[in-house]
Amino acid sequence: MAKTTRIAITPGDGIGPEVVAEAVRCLEVLRQQHQLELEWVRFPWPSHAWHEEHGESMPADALQQLQAFDAILLGALGDPGPVNDPDRYLLPDSVSLAPLLQMRKGFDQWVCERPARLLPGARQYLADDRARDIDMLVIRENSEGEYVSQGGRLRQGTRDEIATQIELFTYRATERIIRYGFQQARLRAAQRRADNQSRQFRTQDGRQCDSQVCVITKRNALRYWGDLYTEVFEQVAADYPDVATHHELVDAACMKFVQCPWAFDVVVASNLQGDILTDLAAVLSGGMGVAPSCNLNPDNPELPSMFEPTHGSAPDIAGQGIADPTAMLFTTARMLEWLGRQDRRLAEAGERLFQAVADDLASQHGQARDTRTIGDAVCQRLG
Numbered sequence: 001m002a003k004t005t006r007i008a009i010t011p012g013d014g015i016g017p018e019v020v021a022e023a024v025r026c027l028e029v030l031r032q033q034h035q036l037e038l039e040w041v042r043f044p045w046p047s048h049a050w051h052e053e054h055g056e057s058m059p060a061d062a063l064q065q066l067q068a069f070d071a072i073l074l075g076a077l078g079d080p081g082p083v084n085d086p087d088r089y090l091l092p093d094s095v096s097l098a099p100l101l102q103m104r105k106g107f108d109q110w111v112c113e114r115p116a117r118l119l120p121g122a123r124q125y126l127a128d129d130r131a132r133d134i135d136m137l138v139i140r141e142n143s144e145g146e147y148v149s150q151g152g153r154l155r156q157g158t159r160d161e162i163a164t165q166i167e168l169f170t171y172r173a174t175e176r177i178i179r180y181g182f183q184q185a186r187l188r189a190a191q192r193r194a195d196n197q198s199r200q201f202r203t204q205d206g207r208q209c210d211s212q213v214c215v216i217t218k219r220n221a222l223r224y225w226g227d228l229y230t231e232v233f234e235q236v237a238a239d240y241p242d243v244a245t246h247h248e249l250v251d252a253a254c255m256k257f258v259q260c261p262w263a264f265d266v267v268v269a270s271n272l273q274g275d276i277l278t279d280l281a282a283v284l285s286g287g288m289g290v291a292p293s294c295n296l297n298p299d300n301p302e303l304p305s306m307f308e309p310t311h312g313s314a315p316d317i318a319g320q321g322i323a324d325p326t327a328m329l330f331t332t333a334r335m336l337e338w339l340g341r342q343d344r345r346l347a348e349a350g351e352r353l354f355q356a357v358a359d360d361l362a363s364q365h366g367q368a369r370d371t372r373t374i375g376d377a378v379c380q381r382l383g
Contacts, residue, residue: 120358
């Protein structure tokens with residue numbers, strides 16, 4: 001008998017509950033059609049509502065509770081809206097978003113993986129026709145770097161105040177995220193060959209390869225960790241002679257993401273720089289409303305990975321029923337594919353969900369629809 005796969009569903013704030021509701025509807029259809037050993041539990045935390053009632057964003061044993069699940073599906077965290085209510089219960093971002101860092105670090109979700117591919121029907125923000133060929137995978141180191149929460153404030157509230165924010169980089173975390181990038185580059189190239197969709201990237205010695213990894217640093221100004229990333233990148237690259245390599249400074253990378261994003265394949269960046277680059281890549285692939293995101297622990301199957309759309313809580317439209325659930329549905333598909341490593345039926349369900357959402361996106365040509373209508377359309381395609 002197949003093991004039951006368990007999902008913790010945390011709708012969160014703002015439009016989170018609205019888009020998560022459509023994801024759950026799709027999961028119900030897929031569970032029935034594929035006879036999946038799949039169950040989920042909905043949690044009212046982390047959220048502003050929980051904090052307002054309990055004085056904390058989530059219970060003290062939240063991570064212990066979540067560890068019993070195979071995956072976490074998160075809606076959104078942040079301003080709950082509506083923005084026209086000046087008396088709404090509103091927390092600073094450092095409090096409302098803290099659970100994200102707690103879960104990522106507590107479960108060692110050291111890979112933040114965000115695909116950026118311009119699908120038919122998604123909005124093309126770049127006028128250049130080559131923008132249709134955008135297909136990159138941005139991999140963000142998710143466990144350390146600029147987000148280690150080390151530092152403090154001295155003489156707070158005075159004109160002599162000093163704030164320190166420490167960045168921390170280790171060889172171990174640097175090596176594993178860069179190696180993961182090369183592994184994904186090979187997998188992407190193999191899939192393109194299977195689909196008869198080859199790409200070519202030139203190496204520094206003039207060879208042509210069918211995949212590429214670009215590492216991002218700011219080594220001209222942030223010398224120490226930049227040099228560490230550069231040196232480890234060169235060491236790991238020696239194990240992958242079939243993969244072309246490239247290096248960009250983060251400011252130049254931002255420029256080239258807009259100027260020629262079709263030139264990138266796999267991009268590896270630090271926590272903060274990857275955070276910025278993945279949001280930019282999301283816009284290039286059609287906007288936050290279609291961009292999925294995954295926080296993965298590839299090493300330890302006993303710890304849950306977390307899946308969330310790239311967008312935030314969108315307080316300006318919260319509660320109106322007009323939020324686009326497409327990013328949430330793509331994220332749910334990615335979750336099922338990830339869980340499918342243990343149960344092939346889950347992977348097949350994830351592939352079906354992705355294709356149903358992609359087909360729905362292509363059929364509408366940017367036409368605005370409400371949340372429920374999009375969910376209905378995708379469920380109908382699944383049926």
